[in-house]
Amino acid sequence: MFGPSSLRLLAAALTLPALVSAGFLPVHDHDHAPTTTISKLSPDAKWYHRRDHRAHSLFARDAADNSTGSFPAVGSPAWSAAYPQSTPDSSKLPQAWVDALNQAVQAGKIPNIPPSTTTGGNPTYPSGYDPMSSQVCSATYKCRNPDDIWDAPEGVIGSGFDDGPTEFSPELYSFLKNNSIKATHFMIGVNILTDPAAFTQAYVDIQGDLAVHTYTHPYMTTLSNLDVLAQLGWTMQIMYDSTGGKVPRYWRPPYGDSDERVRAIALEVFGLTTIIWNQDTEDWSLTSGGTTMQAINSSMTQWLTGPKTPGLIILEHELSAQSVQAYMDAYPVMIQNGWKLQSVAGIQDGDIYREDGSILDVDNTVSATSSGASTSAPSTVSGSPSTAHSASTTGSSSSRASGSSTGSVSTTQASSASARWSINSALVACVAGMFFTLA
Numbered sequence: 001m002f003g004p005s006s007l008r009l010l011a012a013a014l015t016l017p018a019l020v021s022a023g024f025l026p027v028h029d030h031d032h033a034p035t036t037t038i039s040k041l042s043p044d045a046k047w048y049h050r051r052d053h054r055a056h057s058l059f060a061r062d063a064a065d066n067s068t069g070s071f072p073a074v075g076s077p078a079w080s081a082a083y084p085q086s087t088p089d090s091s092k093l094p095q096a097w098v099d100a101l102n103q104a105v106q107a108g109k110i111p112n113i114p115p116s117t118t119t120g121g122n123p124t125y126p127s128g129y130d131p132m133s134s135q136v137c138s139a140t141y142k143c144r145n146p147d148d149i150w151d152a153p154e155g156v157i158g159s160g161f162d163d164g165p166t167e168f169s170p171e172l173y174s175f176l177k178n179n180s181i182k183a184t185h186f187m188i189g190v191n192i193l194t195d196p197a198a199f200t201q202a203y204v205d206i207q208g209d210l211a212v213h214t215y216t217h218p219y220m221t222t223l224s225n226l227d228v229l230a231q232l233g234w235t236m237q238i239m240y241d242s243t244g245g246k247v248p249r250y251w252r253p254p255y256g257d258s259d260e261r262v263r264a265i266a267l268e269v270f271g272l273t274t275i276i277w278n279q280d281t282e283d284w285s286l287t288s289g290g291t292t293m294q295a296i297n298s299s300m301t302q303w304l305t306g307p308k309t310p311g312l313i314i315l316e317h318e319l320s321a322q323s324v325q326a327y328m329d330a331y332p333v334m335i336q337n338g339w340k341l342q343s344v345a346g347i348q349d350g351d352i353y354r355e356d357g358s359i360l361d362v363d364n365t366v367s368a369t370s371s372g373a374s375t376s377a378p379s380t381v382s383g384s385p386s387t388a389h390s391a392s393t394t395g396s397s398s399s400r401a402s403g404s405s406t407g408s409v410s411t412t413q414a415s416s417a418s419a420r421w422s423i424n425s426a427l428v429a430c431v432a433g434m435f436f437t438l439a
C-alpha cells in the first residue's frame, strides 16, 4: 500500500522544513511578526474567538496576554522550547486546562463513554456502546451531531486544507493568494513546530484562517479525556502564541474520528466547534497509489457540476505536490459552475454565543438553506451509512454523506520515542486511516 517513495515523500514533508526558505516571510510585516504582538481583531475573520471568550484565560501565560504584550518570535528557540516535541505528556498539562476539564465533567457536560480501540484500523467500542447511538454518535460512522458542521450552505464551497504546514504548502498558498481565495488551514501542532516559515506564510502573508487538527494526528476517540485535552490544548497554545493571542474556534478530527465525548471536550473546555466534510477527494492517497489525478478529476467534476444543495465541504490536503495540483486543477471548474468559495471557518454567519461563552447551536444557519433542498439531494449517496443524530430534527442532517467505498486497510497506531518518527508515523497512520474513513 505504501511504497518506499511515498514514505520518503511523507518523511520529506516533515523533516525538511528548512527547504521552506525564509524568503516566504513577507517584508511588509505590519503588526504580526516577527515578534508577534497583539493585532487588531479583523471584523471579517471568523476563525478565532472574540477577546472576551472564556477560553482566552486557558492560554494566557506569563505576561503575554495583554494588549501591549509580546510573544516570542515564531521560529525562535524560545518559541520552539515552549511546546512538546512529539506526543504531549498528559501528566504535565497546564493546571488551568485540567481544572476546566474537571469542571466540565462535574457539570455533567462530558459524556462518560469509553474510548474506542483501533485494532485493525477500525475504531470500535466495547459492546453496549453503539457508534450510531445518540450516546456515542461516532463521526467515523457518519453519525452527525447537529452542532457539528458537515455541509456548506447552498451554492457555497467551504474551502479547507488539512495536515499543514508542509513543504508543499507554499505552492498552495501562492495559488490561493493569486486568486484571492480564503481557506481554512487545519494544522497539525508538530507541523507548525517544524515549519514555522510556512506557518507564518499562511497566517501573515495570505491571511488564511487557522483551525486545529490536533498535535500529532491520532484517532481522538481512542484517547483518554486527558490525552484529548493535551492534543487540542497544545495545538491551540502554539497557535495562540504565534498569532498574538488568537484562540481558534474550529477543529477537524484526524480521520474524521470524533464522538460525543471528544466533541464535548473540544466544545465545553476549549470552545471548539467540530468541522467534518461531505465529500472526500482521497487526495491524501495520491502518493501511495490509492487514487489518481484522473479519479479526482472525475469526482470533482461530478460534484462541481452537480446539485448545489447542500453546499460542498470537500476533504483536501496540503500534503503533497499532487494534492495541491489537484486543487489548482479543479479551481477553474468551481468558478465556471458558479460556486461561491468561502473559508469553511467563515460559513457560519455572525458570532452567536451562549451565556457561558461557547458558541450557540448555529446549525440552523446552515440548515436554513440546505434543508429545503434536502429532498432533492443527489440519490447517488443513498446507501451510505450516514444517519442523523437523534437530536437532529432540523432536517438538515444526513441528506448527504461521503460516498461509501469498499477500500480498507489495517493500520496500527505507532507510538514512538523520537519526535520525527512520531510525526512520520502519525501521517502514515493518517493516510492509512483515511482508507477506513471511506470504508
Ligand SMILES: *[C@@H]1O[C@H](CO)[C@@H](O)[C@H](O)[C@H]1NC(C)=O
Residues within 6 Å of the ligand: 062, 063, 064, 065, 066, 067, 068, 069, 070
Ligand atoms: C503586559 O505586557 C507587558 C509588555 O510585555 C508586560 O511588561 C506586563 O507585565 C504585562 N502585564 C500583564 C498584567 O500581563
Ligand SMILES: *[C@@H]1O[C@H](CO)[C@@H](O)[C@H](O)[C@H]1NC(C)=O
Residues within 6 Å of the ligand: 171, 172, 174, 175, 178
Ligand atoms: C502567483 O503569481 C506569481 C506572480 O505572478 C507567480 O510567480 C506564481 O507562480 C503564482 N503562483 C502560482 C501557484 O500560480
Ligand SMILES: *[C@@H]1O[C@H](CO)[C@@H](O)[C@H](O)[C@H]1NC(C)=O
Residues within 6 Å of the ligand: 296, 297, 300, 301, 304, 329, 330, 331, 332, 333
Ligand atoms: C479535468 O481535466 C480536464 C482535462 O485536463 C480539465 O479540462 C478539467 O478542468 C479538469 N477538471 C477538474 C475538476 O479538475
Ligand SMILES: [Zn+2]
Residues within 6 Å of the ligand: 162, 163, 213, 217, 254, 255, 430
Ligand atoms: Zn489529517
